[in-house]
Amino acid sequence: MTAFTPWPDDLAERYRAAGYWRGEPLGDLIRQHPSRLALVVGEKLLTYRQLDRRVDRLAAGLSELGVASGDRVVVQLGNTAGFVELSFALFRLGAQPIYALPAHREHEIGYLCDATEAVAYAVPDTVGGFDYRELARRLTGRVKQVLVEGDAEEFVSLADVSAEPTELPPVDPAGVALYLLSGGTTGTPKLIPRTHDDYLYNARASAEVCGLDADSVYLAALPAGHNFPLACPGILGTFAVGGTVVMAGSPSADEAYRLIEQEQVTHTAVVPTVALLWAEARAWQPERLDSLQLLQVGGAKLSADQAAQLRSELGAPLQQVFGMAEGLLNYTRLDDPADLVDRCQGRPLSLDDEVRILGPDGQPADSGELYTRGPYTIRGYYNAPDHNRTAFTPDGFYRSGDLVRRLPSGHLVVEGRVKQVINRGGDKVSAEEVEEHLRSHPAIRDVAVIALPHDLLGEQTCACVVADNPPSTKELAFYLRSRGLAAYKAPDRVFPLSALPLTPIGKIDKRHLLTLATDPEPRDP
Template identity: 40%
Template sequence: MLSGCVPWDEKTARYYREKGYWEDIGIADMVERGASAHPEKLAIVSGDKRITYGQVMDAVNRLACRLVEAGLRATDRVVIQLPNSPNFIYSYLALTRIGAIPVMALRAHRHTEVRHFINASGAVGYFIPDEINNFDYRQMAESLRPECPGLKYVLVDGEAGSGQHSLKKMIEEEVEQERVAEALGDIRINPDEVATMLLSGGTTSMSKLIPRTHNDYVLNARLCGRAADFDGNTVFMAILPLGHNYNLASPGILATFYYGGAVVLAPSGDPDEVLSLVEREGVSVIAAVIPLIANWLNSNAMDKYDLSSLKVVQNGGARLPPDLRKQIALRLGATPQEIFGTAEGLINMTRLDDPEHLLLESSGAPVCEDDEIKVLNEEGLEVKDGELGELVVRGPYTIRGYFNSPEVNAGAFTPDGFYRMGDIVYKEGRYVFAAGRKKDFINRGGEKISCEEVEDIILQHPKVFQTSLVAMPDDIFGERACAFVRPKFGEMISLDELVEFMRSKKIASFKLPERLEVIDEFPVSPVGKILKKQLRENIATKISAEKEKSLTN
């Protein structure tokens, strides 16, 4: 395995193979296997493009050939920062086809983050668009060269700049089959080698690199697809960035390809664009996040289109409140499916035939029977079912360590190899109930407030469209609760009104928000998560300014 990675021990690896978890194939080989079985089957819909499995693999092999001829080799790292498009898919699969390792950046990342990804991974290549929304990625790539001495290749999906290569041409221009065979014929993928480097979801420091092997990532896709009942008739809509684990393989596009379904690339999350595509393409599954789901349910678009093909709306990134899950079933006619996990490995999913209690309240159960999960208290001892603690995991698709990070690994993993997820949960058997991040609790003078618990109650108020509860600094209690609320269109809400409503729900008084901030929009990450850190900073700054003003008056 690539130097800087922590492999599974031989005994564990042998057990996973004996159990049939690891198939010993590469990611691109997995897709090619399906393409060989049904080359004329629809694989990708993007705008007016309708691309078959055979056409996908033709494009992948053309690009793989050219990448080899350009000098890329197995285990070379390449940062991919492309928008959702067929060329993203071709690029990702072509790199894995030759054993190179895609490092998955998001479109919103800029100079500081990309420099970190290139240097931390040792990347020699960088795949980018030319320009999006008046931002020129070519200029950023050139500005990075002096700070990234290992960077050799910049490939542009569009018009390439000086010293750069046109990815578009490399994909589209025909290549003789003999030339492809000569370039790729001797390449054999080591399934135990790193296939992809994902980014950790940390918001307080630079992302860590998560090395996923071919074996564990194929398994990840396979098991998630099985838990979502994917098959050859699945039509999966991708809206969020394909470079994110959720849309890539949990279950995402790779699970769709594993089971022979079709991927529909949505141009945006706009209700009319999304739901008209559902009608036109017979979409059966959509992967979404809370802001998207809330917008769809708050629009009148559902009345305009035939949504009878839609079977499942998946939610990831943050726990979907039960009320929104109910509305998915009532108003979209689909089953809500909660997906709770981590790019480091473990994925929990509700099953489509779960009883209502689990479907509406839980965060799902692990997708693999050999996912070992425990809930630990602050002393590191396992707690009983129903008691809160930190979720830790070990299993056949959960990493054993971050890339080149021995000091981080010492704190991120238990001595016996369990990954500390940082999520506070409780269990009912194998089902997990998320209560928030380890740091997503407010400590009000020793009383711990679960932000997610209170948010669920606030969202039941008929005037509230979206909310986020965060800690604000306090001289007496250390922290108090501040509720940020985005009201429904045309509505207004006061703190007194909100607190009166919450008292009617008979919750402990210390959990009531003590300040209300009404906002028009929430700051969100590229994958739709509300940026609570930014909200905490905003309210801390505001309180500090108010104190200064009171002192001067």
């Protein structure tokens, strides 16, 4: 099996005939609407023409550095002009950005560099007191080039990577354009290859469903390397219709409210945790939000009560979004009644999204595990043949691991997860990965990591540990950080036990652990 799994020829032909795949490379997306305002980042304003020229020069400069078609580059930039310019320069070269998240550290970045044989790694200088250049130094020898947005010190400054534009080799729209990261149920995230064809359809169709047009102003409040703010419809969907993208340095209410009022933002997307904090901040934030035409909330389940609260507090139309970086997107529609928007997570984006819901017996049901395939859902993870045999059915349906219930209208209600992934405020934490690292702690004899319900985050991480002197959450956070893990993966709670409960066949009984950990008077099993 090759590293990339293509769609079967018959389905590819069907998607092209339907107009989903147009044979256009992502790098051409910003060549339209030259005089319109494309990007706002702080005081920097770029029209499409200006952005296009900067991207051409950057692509030529990268080519002179040796970055070529098919090369992979780990991109860990924040919501900056550099993120947009570098992404499009790589698209035009036929090189492939791998979108790491700002919170990732040596463990995650080292894996991405090694697994993909990346030729370069792009970082900011410092953000929030963290020096990404020091992280890059710890990866010396694992990539050929380190590109830095800001003070590069001994590395290559992204601002200096510029050359006279030259004609570049044509890019295959059916080929891989970029890699997103899976939430990951195993020790390391899986790489999700998205092609120019499928991802451009993802963005364009999303823009249509969300009502974006050339007058739309989209606020990228979440980290831009996430699928949600990148193409659902996000940055790429906004560019597809000639709208304006405004980059926020953080999703805080202070910054977001200021930018919404100042730039007359019409659309934005956040996770429930952020949305609820925004609603709370209305009590003291003076900014006007009347320009906001749509608030998208996704990445974790929003309850009906929370949805009603957000609409009341923020005064903007609400859209629930349920999707996955692997593909399938579900949106409530702009004309759905409010009570339906409040109680479900949307219906599939495309007429050619195929959805199967299978019950515990493996038979079709209205409630069960979600399986899907379609014109923008991948057919396999990058270079993962063994995992692909279990993650995908023989006929190409992706096993999402989500438990859903289908309403008569076709809308889906998310009811949980089959896989051991903790959705901590939109950040996905692999229980298995955290367990693997915690088992190496000298004080811990055994451990199981579970999700506990949380009013604000949706779920929080609980480490159930067997230890004579159980480490504190602070101690475990420091330990995991020392092993190169992102800070959000540290347990929020430690639950000490004398032994882990087991099922009749000898496996750790995580259902019983959840009962014990949420009992107001917890007892040992």
